[in-house]
Amino acid sequence: MFSLISKNTDLGKYSYFLGNQECSFHRYCDTGFKTKWTGFWGKNKKFLEFFAFKIGESYLSEGNCIKASYDFVKALHVHRLSNETFMQSVWIPRHGSCIVLELQTATKKFLEAELELAINMRYPEENWHERRYWVENLQGNGIAIHSDIGCINIIPIKGNFSFESAPEYCTHYPSGEKQSYFKPGRVKLSGDAIKVALSLEKEFYLAEEEQELKRKYYEQITNIIKCDNKMIEGLYKNALLNLELLYSGDSYYAGFPWFRQFWARDLFWSMPAFLYAGFLERAKKSLEIFSENVFEGQVPNFIYGEKKDYNSIDSNLLFVSAFRDYVAFSGDADFLEKKLETLCEVMQYVISRSDDSFITHDLLKNETWMDTINRQKASIEVQALFLKALEAFYELVFFAKKPNAEQIALAFEAEGIARKLRAKFAKTFWDEEKACYADRIFDGTKDFSKRPNALVPMMLRIVSRGIEEYEKDDMLCERGVLSLSSHDSSYRSDAYHNGQAWSLCTGWLACAEFACNRPEKAYEILSIMNNYLESDALGCIGESWDSKNLKLLGCGLQLWGAAFVIRAIDEFMLGIRPLVTKNELSVKPSMPAEVNYVERHLNLGGKEVVVSVKRVDGALEVKFLR
Numbered sequence: 001m002f003s004l005i006s007k008n009t010d011l012g013k014y015s016y017f018l019g020n021q022e023c024s025f026h027r028y029c030d031t032g033f034k035t036k037w038t039g040f041w042g043k044n045k046k047f048l049e050f051f052a053f054k055i056g057e058s059y060l061s062e063g064n065c066i067k068a069s070y071d072f073v074k075a076l077h078v079h080r081l082s083n084e085t086f087m088q089s090v091w092i093p094r095h096g097s098c099i100v101l102e103l104q105t106a107t108k109k110f111l112e113a114e115l116e117l118a119i120n121m122r123y124p125e126e127n128w129h130e131r132r133y134w135v136e137n138l139q140g141n142g143i144a145i146h147s148d149i150g151c152i153n154i155i156p157i158k159g160n161f162s163f164e165s166a167p168e169y170c171t172h173y174p175s176g177e178k179q180s181y182f183k184p185g186r187v188k189l190s191g192d193a194i195k196v197a198l199s200l201e202k203e204f205y206l207a208e209e210e211q212e213l214k215r216k217y218y219e220q221i222t223n224i225i226k227c228d229n230k231m232i233e234g235l236y237k238n239a240l241l242n243l244e245l246l247y248s249g250d251s252y253y254a255g256f257p258w259f260r261q262f263w264a265r266d267l268f269w270s271m272p273a274f275l276y277a278g279f280l281e282r283a284k285k286s287l288e289i290f291s292e293n294v295f296e297g298q299v300p301n302f303i304y305g306e307k308k309d310y311n312s313i314d315s316n317l318l319f320v321s322a323f324r325d326y327v328a329f330s331g332d333a334d335f336l337e338k339k340l341e342t343l344c345e346v347m348q349y350v351i352s353r354s355d356d357s358f359i360t361h362d363l364l365k366n367e368t369w370m371d372t373i374n375r376q377k378a379s380i381e382v383q384a385l386f387l388k389a390l391e392a393f394y395e396l397v398f399f400a401k402k403p404n405a406e407q408i409a410l411a412f413e414a415e416g417i418a419r420k421l422r423a424k425f426a427k428t429f430w431d432e433e434k435a436c437y438a439d440r441i442f443d444g445t446k447d448f449s450k451r452p453n454a455l456v457p458m459m460l461r462i463v464s465r466g467i468e469e470y471e472k473d474d475m476l477c478e479r480g481v482l483s484l485s486s487h488d489s490s491y492r493s494d495a496y497h498n499g500q501a502w503s504l505c506t507g508w509l510a511c512a513e514f515a516c517n518r519p520e521k522a523y524e525i526l527s528i529m530n531n532y533l534e535s536d537a538l539g540c541i542g543e544s545w546d547s548k549n550l551k552l553l554g555c556g557l558q559l560w561g562a563a564f565v566i567r568a569i570d571e572f573m574l575g576i577r578p579l580v581t582k583n584e585l586s587v588k589p590s591m592p593a594e595v596n597y598v599e600r601h602l603n604l605g606g607k608e609v610v611v612s613v614k615r616v617d618g619a620l621e622v623k624f625l626r
Contacts, residue, residue: 003234005538006069012062016070016538017256017557018090021249022097023200025090026257029068029538031061031077035175036127037257039120042097042200043248044260044305047152049120049181053088053103053113060086070538072241073214094214097200100157104193112190117154118170118181121147124260128171128178135165135184144202145184153199157206159191218244224278226599235530236569238539240277242562251286255543255555261304264290265369268318269504270563275329276570278603283326284335290319291342297349313361314368316350317385324392327399331580331605340400344407347393347414350386357421359386369504370451370483370497379440380429381456383421388460390418399581426463429454436466450475450485452505458512459572467516470509479545480506480528486547493548500544500553503529507564514572514590522573523592529565541565574598574613580605587622589613599625
């Protein structure tokens with residue numbers, strides 16, 4: 001299955017995430033809660049700032065934690081205190097807004113402890129606040145701590161429990177940011193083993209074998225791949241579990257710990273990964289959520305509760321392509337019929353933004369994924385996405401059962417623009433003397449800032465030259481592809497879009513290497529992504545890093561980084577391209593020498609299909625097992 005990751009040095013450098021569809025937990029491996037984002041969250045609301053066990057006069061803390069281990073289901077911390085070894089573990093069940101804390105000694109002898117709780121109920125956008133709390137005694141079976149925005153219940157499961165009220169309001173500064181929290185009083189615990197649930201629901205059920213049930217569920221969703229190369233298999237399975245941690249029950253968050261919103265750009269770049277993973281209904285629900293919020297042809301950039309923002313050009317393009325991918329995997333003609341007019345509205349809007357076959361953007365505000373800089377008016381990756389969206393829309397119209405005359409006319413208009421754009425794409429952006437692509441064009445002037453965006457048309461097989469530029473030291477570091485060449489005068493290693501290394505761009509490079517028939521190089525890039533799994537948040541693919549000191553600066557767990565691992569392996573290494581609407585499945589592998597066998601279980605139109613690729617006498621043999 002997925003591996004157990006253990007650390008026994010520099011524990012404060014590493015963190016981990018636990019979660020299910022209702023809640024999540026973030027903590028450092030030395031047991032520290034070091035930022036305003038660590039703690040226990042119920043979807044988009046924080047409840048617990050931190051907790052600590054106290055033995056006598058000493059806390060189980062960063063200073064005496066000697067080892068940590070993590071396997072996505074449970075995190076275990078080992079402490080050495082007063083010649084005794086203590087083991088505290090935390091885990092979240094498969095269902096319910098609940099986290100379970102456990103404590104025992106290595107010899108399982110009777111112990112007495114206090115549980116210090118710091119309650120901080122707030123929304124992600126809040127910082128210090130004056131929220132008031134009150135404590136309810138649950139008739140000898142724990143306590144409930146209430147505020148105007150929620151309640152958390154402290155319920156003993158194993159061992160003795162008592163509570164002495166001593167309410168206290170406090171302030172602290174994790175990572176320099178002022179935060180408030182509430183200490184309800186003294187929670188006293190004793191027994192051979194202590195087990196306490198912190199639940200957002202008064203009534204919940206935990207099976208005796210709850211952890212094993214969750215492990216079996218994780219095994220079920222990760223056993224869709226078998227590969228003789230353990231790096232590829234392990235990386236793929238970890239990426240699947242990354243997606244699972246970010247699934248909210250409705251759609252996928254963009255990243256933990258702070259991107260607890262639905263971002264169209266992140267979601268629709270990741271859509272093929274959901275489909276390859278077999279989550280057709282989740283993909284459909286994501287498309288449904290965003291299609292219901294299309295306004296004047298624009299797909300929202302992000303949705304957070306009732307808040308929506310329409311400030312992205314590529315969200316519109318990725319939405320159309322993602323819809324085409326969903327239909328290709330599902331054959332869901334009814335859903336297409338229901339949403340075809342919305343797709344037409346989006347296509348009419350993006351065509352209205354085009355000029356001489358190029359789509360314009362950033363004229364009034366920053367609209368590309370590099371949203372901290374202005375890149376008007378025709379950036380290379382946006383044009384590539386525009387081309388693919390035009391072609392995807394044309395396909396979708398003719399996938400539909402009964403498109404009307406206006407829809408057909410729009411499809412032909414889109415196809416005509418796509419044809420013209422494809423014909424002139426390379427010669428417009430490529431410079432023979434510089435041997436590279438322009439990053440953007442503004443009023444006829446080409447900007448040759450060396451950025452990773454040209455990897456998008458390479459990955460999408462629109463262009464084929466120049467990939468070697470992104471393998472050079474000025475664009476590739478230990479953490480992956482930089483957002484700007486280190487040779488550029490604007491480069492800063494810690495600048496978000498002017499120097500940080502990104503998992504997104506590293507995923508692009510892996511896919512582009514496969515697309516350019518360079519599987520050995522692609523394998524090297526995937527190896528870089530594999531190194532993420534033990535570098536910051538354990539088992540997770542992060543967002544972005546300082547490209548010099550390699551410090552994590554973005555989220556520890558990022559949706560599109562994990563998704564591009566899956567895409568690189570399924571879509572590009574194995575070359576799996578289904579088209580359920582025509583009962584077709586194409587498999588055109590480009591496997592590195594390090595990989596000799598891969599078996600993949602797919603969900604195509606609700607039916608399981610098993611594909612294997614095996615190296616036999618130097619050739620790749622494809623079989624459809626069922």
